[in-house]
Amino acid sequence: MSPTTRIHFMDYLKVFLSCTVIIHHAGQPYGGSNGFWYVQDSGVDSDLGAFFGINAAFNMSLYFFLSAYFIPLAYKHKGNIGFFKDRLKRIGIPLLFGFLVIIPLIMFFYYNEYRGYPTLSFFEYYKNVYFGFGEQPLNWTGPTWPDLNFGHLWFIEHLLIYSLLYLLLMNLFKNIKLPKMAFIPNNKSIFIFAIIISFITYLVRTKYELDEWIGVLGFIQMEYAHFPQYLAFVILGITAAKSNWIHQISAKVGTFWLSFGILLIILNVIGLVPHSRGGWDGDSLIYAIYETFLCTALSIGLIELFQRKLNRKSKWVEILSKNTFCVYVIQTPVLMGIQYALISVPVSGYIKFGLASFLGIVLSHFISYFIIRKIPVISLLFSGNNPRRSEKFVARLNKKTV
Template identity: 85%
Template sequence: MPNTRIHFMDFLKVFLSCTVIVHHAGQPYGGSNGFWYVRDSGVDSDLGVFFGINAAFNMSLYFFLSAYFIPLAYKHKGNIGFLKDRLKRIGIPLLFGFIVIIPLIMYFYYNEFRGYPNLSLFEYYKNIYLGFGEKPLNWAGPSWPDLNFGHLWFIEHLLIYSLIYLLLMNLFKNIKLPKIAFVPTNKHIFIFVIIVSLFTFLIRTNYALDEWIGVLGFIQMEYAHFPQYLAFVILGIIAANSNWIHHIPKNVGKLWLYMGILLIILNVFGFVPHSRGGWDSSSLIYAIYETFLCTALSIGLIELFQRKLNRKSKWIEMLAKNTFCVYIIQTPVLIGIQYALISVPVSGYIKFVLASLLGIVFSHLISYFIIRKLPVISLLFSGTNHRRSQSLVVNFHKKSIN
């Protein structure tokens, strides 16, 4: 059987996995403006520019890559098979994280950094996490009760988008859309950026960056980035049907990659007016800047990886198979590393580098042994079967051509 794996996607998945780990590795060391489980008050570093650049593109590109496999899995499995597969591979890990992993790390945070008398795990779980107890005085949040999905919000959204796709495919199953041979041009990309920028700005007039809302009481969402995330989910689904990621012109990919690098340089040297939101010019400029950066890096990296790294690597393929598990376990792994580094007398920047490197290594090592050596537990962390889906991509497009 010929090898039909899309190799550059393995490299891209591993790269994105590392950007998530590095983003979380820097949380205690200044500039994130968000909640985190470890407080290291002895550092004077500021990673705000890094957080802004990384957050501008990495999760949007992650959504794109994940959404790319949704229609392909649906075509292969059908309604019932697709539903069962998503509930098993995404729903079970999400549920396990919600009732086991998140309570444990929130329990650690409660006892170590909130300043309240220590509780047993059972007392914390019942009274604080589930909220059956009385809300403590001067409660610092981030919400009450502590019940939340934490870093697993991405998996929650991926499951919801999959279910919405299933619903739409059944509601409009009698509508036959024509297949379009689509290749993105600079004009297409520019129009996309402007539209998403405007929606992003309008959302941020009411919802600031890093402001998380419990939609319907259980959907954990940061509205400020929602237009970008949704746009890239739709873009990923379109890409699966038109296969345009393999046909981005080299000159288009290089232009947007260079543009993304230029935008990063402008940010690093302080030429970008950062804004968390609001109805003013700085908020509009930052929404446009961030969307341009997100799109430029995404298009540029996809084309670059496809052109330079579309080759077989057993090492990268092994790491790529573990990225779903890595995403789930990287937060507790980093918490342990960051907590151990509190007493280390070095600068916050050095701690950031150490936490990043150790987090990447240990998260991948632990996920490897979970998946390879503990097959029963690995069912909780298997995630979407991208290996099979990648084969379906090639087979599907071969049929479309014929």
């Protein structure tokens, strides 16, 4: 298989995962997420708990896998200094912009709309509440004080950290011959991988529950409950770039694990899976095993399926794929506007969920492609969304990864 064709199915997979993220956030006001969100719609009686559990089990882990896959290739192509500068420009600048502009704006909206405190100007909020230079209000509703956070940009923050850690490790151990890490994509190795990550996940969740976010070192936004899966898939992505094991997944193996993942989804939907946020009990162990096997099964199955069925060039998919980085950054404020507008619409929460999902996907891509990419000054803040730069980069990688 030529390297040119190898990249195409990943475009499809990136677009698919981007949509799952938007849909996940689109459903937040409509019941079952048990997490913090910026828009509250108390007039709905829907429950999307099963959807949230299924989607959260695999989509970000697989997103980490795809992102990590390109880390060694970029490092090999650019070298130490070039890789460092590239990561700071492509990831660091959008992250900083989001941290200083996008997140404060959406938290400012939440503060004035839902917290019940006297209305503040944006400057007052930005200084006194977001950065915490003012006094903490009585009966503070949180989720933290001050409001300073990365919000949905935590994924980009982690990706930058993993990239820089990779750079550090490559330099620390460049003169040491380490054993090559190779993942063999057969049923036995996949099962062993899932079992190991399941029990690590369970042990972590005995102390840290699902949706419990911690500020590691004061600035790394971390949900420990999913961290073993995320880290494992980052490592899998790096090994895939070095050994190309993803191209060795047989149709038989991929079909088996995808079918198994679908079976696990059905068991969840019909209520046969004991949900647990964490702890030492049996339900916590069962759910950690269930979620990890669901994550692994769907990830392996989707990688093989997309590679086998969608490994072809598509102009529209390439355009959408180039939008995914920018879309990820802007999709939360876009969805907030849609969800807030839907509050007064007299339809069920399920219909609102469908509308918010569809409009969120369409508008996020529209804004990214027709507005952000067309304004040079703004597009610099989303350098990961630069289409010409991306095409040149992929073309060079193709020559180096035959």
